[in-house]
Amino acid sequence: MLNSPLPRDPIAEAREQWVSHGWASEADAMAAITAVMRTASIYLQRADAILKPHGLTFARFEVLALLGFSKRGSLPMSRASELLQVHATSLTNSVDRLEATGLVQRIAHPTDGRTRLLELNPQGLEVLNAAREDLNKMLFAQSNLAPKDATELFEILSRFRRASCDFL
């Protein structure tokens, strides 16, 4: 999608339409929510572009990053999907690909036959470190968010997520 910037913010325009059609009380939330979706899509595209040379997507990067932080070095899939807050099937999908490229391993749980433990392979750790460095340099350090905005944004969304029972 080639970005020749639009002369006018289409979300601001939609907001005005909302107001002029009599839904003024919902207009701000509509605009905020639509902007959140658009912003997520921009960041996701940028992240995926940065990760592509590493053979990763953002979804798979998140799995590696989570495993990299786990004390034991392994994590049940159920726990991982809970922490990443994605459906179990999405994780199955990601892990299938990570396993196919040898970055991750599914191993049996010692006592519970239902559970699969995820383990980072040495190669997975290398890819994770390289990918994270790129992501830090090229995405997070250049987020186009003023430091104050980044903080405020996180706080607003934390209030939202708590209100939505995303966490206690």
Added chain:
Amino acid sequence: MLNSPLPRDPIAEAREQWVSHGWASEADAMAAITAVMRTASIYLQRADAILKPHGLTFARFEVLALLGFSKRGSLPMSRASELLQVHATSLTNSVDRLEATGLVQRIAHPTDGRTRLLELNPQGLEVLNAAREDLNKMLFAQSNLAPKDATELFEILSRFRRASCDFL
């Protein structure tokens, strides 16, 4: 994905990991960006659930809403994909489905053989009105955002989108 709320915000946890591993200067942006993605996914799920009884998804709703606002009642696909800020192929996909259910029509452009005009059918207008009412009542009016937060959120994301050349 059954939401038994987590005892602790996993994004806040990731942020701490970032700090303790020496990436403190990127930690706030990482947390903000991750929170944006998570929030978008929550809203998208809620929107799709609300729209499902209307036979719509959020992507298709946005197409209908855009057409409902256009003065002439018709819009070139290129213009629509520009305003919705999605790739042309995504719009083709949405319009295929909207056309298959009779909500929308592709008609030939009078003077430019390349261009297809999108037109809302009477049935599409009905579905749009009903769906928008539900979305206003069940999503936007219950966004879990304090009015001040909604405004501030939109402003922060507008600054970001402008800085990212999303619009002028």
Added chain:
DNA sequence: TCCAAACCCTTGGAAGTCCAAGTATATTGT
């Protein structure tokens, strides 16, 4: 004029998301 470049849209493919349903294993209650 006319051929190359630009433009509009579609097709095919890879990837992600979710849900519903199925399989296998554990746990629980009688």
Added chain:
DNA sequence: ACAATATACTTGGACTTCCAAGGGTTTGGA
């Protein structure tokens, strides 16, 4: 002890997104 229930993961399907590549149409420069 055993049947019913719950949990963990996978499979298949629907949907979205993007990209790369192709087919038609229009425009513009030599």
